[in-house]
Structures are given as C-alpha cells and as structure tokens.
Amino acid sequence: MSADPSLILDGREIPFVPGQTILQAADDAGVYIPRLCDKPGLEPFGSCRVCVVRANGRTVSSCTYPASLGMVVESETPELQAMRKVLLEMLFVEGNHFCMSCEKSGHCELQALGYRFGITAPQFEYQFPHREVDASHPDILIDHNRCILCARCVRTSRDLDGKEVFGFVGRGPHKRLAASTGSRLKDTNADVTDRAIDACPVGALLRKRVGFAVPVGQRPYDTVPIGAPEPVQEARR
C-alpha cells in the first residue's frame, strides 16, 4: 500500500490529492490559511493574495499553487502574517468602508479578517475614492464602494448560476465590476435567487430589504474569528 503524497505545512506533514492546490490540501487537513477571493467550489482566481505562503522558498498564492510531493510550505510565520495584514489594510483604504452603517457588518469576511489580524487602524492614508452605487435592480444592489474585485460573483454567476451577469471593466486602479450585458444591473438577467449574491465576501452585492436581520452580538464573526472551525462552515454556506 503506497502512502498518499504529502507536503510539509508549518512543520506538519499533510496529505494531498494530486491536482489539489496548497490551500485545498490545507483545508482538507483542517489547517486554515486566510483568504478572501478563494471560495470552495469556485475556480481559483488568485487576486487578493491574502493566502500568500512560502512554498519551497518562493512567495506564492496558496489558492493557485499546486501542491507537490515533499514541498515545504510556510504559512503562519510573522513575515507572512505581516504581509497579509498589509494587504488587508490596503483593501480597507482603497475602498470606502463605513462598517458602522454597512448591512454586511458582522457577516463580512474582510472585516472579520481585520479582526482576526487585530487591525485597529490601517497604516496607509484613506483614499476616499469616487465609487458608484447601482441600485437599479428591484431586488439587488451593487455598492462599488465596498467591492474588493475578488470576482467571486463573476465566477459564481458564470459557473454555478450559468449566467454571466458580472464582469470587469477597466484596468489597474480603474478596474471595476460591471453588469456584463448592460451598464446597469437592471438590464441583466440577474435574479434575487442567484447564488452569485451569496458569494460576495463583503457588502458590495446585497439583496435589498433584508439587512440588519441578525442582532449585534449574534452575528457570525461577533465572537468567533473567521477561520475558527464553525464560522468557516458559515462562510462557505
């Protein structure tokens, strides 16, 4: 009987199935690597870089990098944690995140990572960029102020809803999410039951009229950090 191939993650041997990424192998072994743009069931995208690890000495995103036999992976090192924290801080300052009035607060993965990493204030200047809100659809709204360009809605709409409601336009700092068949969400075939809406990790894509349903103190990330066994299940729902 031949043993499963394995790699070494922070000194611990974990098995993987050939074809898996480092992140998938870590998830299966019950080891949490922080991430935002990755969501189980979606094709890896590798845009947020929060899942950064060092694999055989190279700095890579663990959600896109294939696991290989005997690979030595570092994740929970002070250096990598510091990199992740900086990436999160940049996400906070480059959008407009008013958590105190956001429907997603307490359910938001970006905010939850801020808590997990103990971010009390970002070291960068707030950009206060000009971003639009698209509230044209009767049941769904896009608040670009909070969008982190993770493409979870794009991939979910395309691969799970079979629709292609969302896409990106522009490049670099001008890149933004767009309704792909028209300029406004109301011109698309987006529907309130689309799984794409649940895929958004932040408060950028929301169902109307259902916010603030869970009392403060009982929301998923009020008392338990993201990546702790229970809330990870919650986030994957």
Next chain:
Amino acid sequence: MSKPRVATTSLCGCFGCHMSLLDIDERILALAEIVEFDKSPINDHKDFTQRCAVGLIEGGCANAENVHVLRRFREMCDVLVSVGDCATTGGIPALRNLVPLGECLHEAYVAGPSVHNPSGRVPDDPEIPLLLDKVYPAHEVVKIDFHLPGCPPSADTLWEALNALLAGKPLALPYALLKYD
C-alpha cells in the same frame, strides 16, 4: 504619588464615544480613584492644567479648530489614543469626502430642500472654524499611539484599554472587544 491625569476631547464626533465611557457604569468610581481628569467635557475643563498621561481623542478632523485641539493634545499627552471610528477612519462625517466640499456646502446652505436662506450665502464668518477639504482620521494629522475602533467602542473595550494603559501593560484586546461597528 499623584494620580495619572487623563484628558479627553470630542473633535468631529457625536459624543457617542464619551457616552460609551460613561457606560462603564459604577466602574467610573473605581476610575475616579485611580485617575484625575484634566481637560475634558466630563468635568468641563476647557484647557489643560498640566501634562497628562493619557489623552483620549474622539472624532476626526473636519475643521481647523479640530486640528488645533488635536495638536494641543499631542503636545500635552504622553500617550494619545484614537477612540472610535471617527477618530480611526473619519467615520460618518467622512461620508462628505465622497462629495466635493463646494457641492456639500451648496447643498447644505443653498440648494437643500429644507433650506431657508434668502441671501444664498454660505456662512463665512471668520469666527467659524475653517472647514478642511475633507475629514481626516486623527492619525493622518498627528502621531497616535493606540487605536480603539468601534461606533462607539464598547464600555468594556474602553475599560480594558484604559486599565492596561494606566498600568503600563501591553494593550491586547480580546477578540470580542475589537469591532468596527
């Protein structure tokens, strides 16, 4: 040994963070045992009487007076703490940063649906502190030593933080006390 002195102020905030400080309830008696309040709305002292160990800043900077007071706190306090989302991020007042200042004033004093202002002038009396181009978090104006986010930070958060600071201990908030809302 004399008690350490604590000063507090509300810049561009709503006083909610100060209300949260009062929300420590009877623990305020214990606090009064170990600290002396200097300049603060709590005792209505308008200026510093001497150097302070800790300064608590509520609110960000929206006008020239906010900047003046904040700089004075930096000068007079050994440790300066941003308290609440307005101090740490600009908060709700920073919503105006998404609109050019001129448009903002025009809406507030000239064009707004409930405005009665026959002169059509935006108030410009030299007594009124000059508005800044946008609202700035406190740490973008002076060096801030610790940040306590929250809208407002809970009484427990403020209590834990004050105790740690006054005891010279490292400030390590438990998970449930670090919140952005």
